[in-house]
Amino acid sequence: MSRYFKAKIISNLPLNSKNNLFTIKPLEPVIDPEPGQFYMIEPVNSYDPLLKRPFSFFRRTPEGIQFLYTIKGRGTSLMSKLEKGQVISLIGPLGNGYPKPEDGYIPLLVAGGIGIASLSPLAEALTKKTYVFYGARSKDELLILDELKELTDKLFICTDDGSMGEKGMVVDILNDFLTFHFSLLTSYVIYACGPQPMLEALSKIALEKKIKGYVSVEENMACGVGACQGCVVKVGSQKKKHSKLRTPNFELVFKRVCKEGPVFPIEEIVW
Ligand SMILES: Cc1cc2nc3c(=O)[nH]c(=O)nc-3n(C[C@H](O)[C@H](O)[C@H](O)COP(=O)(O)OP(=O)(O)OC[C@H]3O[C@@H](n4cnc5c(N)ncnc54)[C@H](O)[C@@H]3O)c2cc1C
Ligand code: FES
Structure with missing residues (x-):
């Protein structure tokens, strides 16, 4: 096909x-x-x-x-x-799509604005307990709320202007949740899609709290199939073990969002 x-x-x-x-x-x-x-x-x-x-x-x-x-x-x-x-x-x-969560991990789906389009099918596919955090500028911009309520165990809604749900940014709502629900017995895995500043802020929190996860990144695209190099993002990768270069054990490489992404491990993207 x-x-x-x-x-x-x-x-x-x-x-x-x-x-x-x-x-x-x-x-x-x-x-x-x-x-x-x-x-x-x-x-x-x-x-x-x-x-x-x-x-x-x-x-x-x-x-x-x-x-x-x-x-x-x-x-x-x-x-x-x-x-x-x-x-x-x-x-x-x-593109690659979201990896399945490992056993024992509770998925936290974090969507900003139209990022919900990418995460909604994941919520639908997951058969385990799932929490969704969804933020938009205002009530009018929140989409498919009834469907989301059906798909998820708990839906956290927020808007920048407070017209629906909590007032504030979705990353702050997630941060509060993680602060109050921290337990050594519970492991979370984050899946996020939204504007770049949201993903950047979220990555900082995930790294600080040592929570693993994945971000779906948006870049302008020309071909969409890996041919033009128009959609590259900077990612960090470990150097090969036997590298003779006496530089830190970390190097910057570029990956194509359309081919190696759009979903990347949260710690990989260099913002
Ligand atoms: C993997 C991926 C999945 C996406 N999924 C969706 C989706 O489900 N629903 C949705 O509404 N949008 C999605 N987008 C964004 C969408 O592709 C852009 O909004 C669209 O291409 C803009 O086209 P335009 O001709 O209207 O805007 P243009 O006139 O080309 O640009 C208008 C503005 O949008 C910005 N823009 C253009 N292309 C992109 C882009 N690819 N990502 C982010 N900003 C862009 C430009 O920088 C400019 O500021 C996705 C993007 C990617 C990379
Ligand atoms: S859009 Fe052409 S390589 Fe990604």
Whole structure:
């Protein structure tokens, strides 16, 4: 089965002024996506803009594959005008997806804004006790709350302006939780997706508290399939044991978000 395929648009439903739920039906057999993987979607059926845009796999339904997207710039505003019945090109599923939690670890899913699109299928796939921390700027920007309540054992909601849930940043809410629920008998593993400053702040907390986890990173992408090097991030890696160089045991390397990511171990990214 090829990762390049065409699909018919089933619906492109506005959820609020900025976010749409996009449902497509592939016109040929396709590879099953894993939580954390993504697709490159043609925002309009023409050569302008030329480049496809990356969107996380959100959900599979009997109708097809769904995506949640925020209208940001030219590509996504053109995409918001796509109509039922139109045919578009996609590439996917791409990237590595979230690793499964080890036995005995409680997953803490931390989403900022549209990052919930990537984490929601993980919440759906996990059969064990799961806590979800979800933050947005305001109440209007919180999406799929009813579905999330069904999927999770406990849902922590926060907004920057306090219009719903606790007032504050999702990383602070997570930090409070970890401070009050610390126990030598409980091990947590974090899975996070959201804006870069949120992931950076979260990584600091995870490293301080020695909690393992994974972040799904967003970068501008051109090809989405590892060919253009347009999406690299800096990561730290241990030097080979027998390196003769008399430098610290740590070196910087670059990895492609579309190929080696978008999910990376929390301690690997150099912010
Ligand atoms: C692996 C991955 C998964 C993603 N999943 C989703 C998703 O499920 N839903 C969703 O709404 N968005 C998702 N994004 C972000 C989405 O791809 C961008 O918002 C989109 O490409 C913007 O296109 P545009 O033409 O509207 O904006 P442009 O006109 O290209 O840019 C508008 C603004 O958005 C920023 N931007 C552009 N591309 C990206 C990007 N790839 N990541 C972050 N900021 C960007 C630009 O720097 C600029 O500030 C994902 C990105 C990646 C890398
Ligand atoms: S977008 Fe081309 S290498 Fe990642």
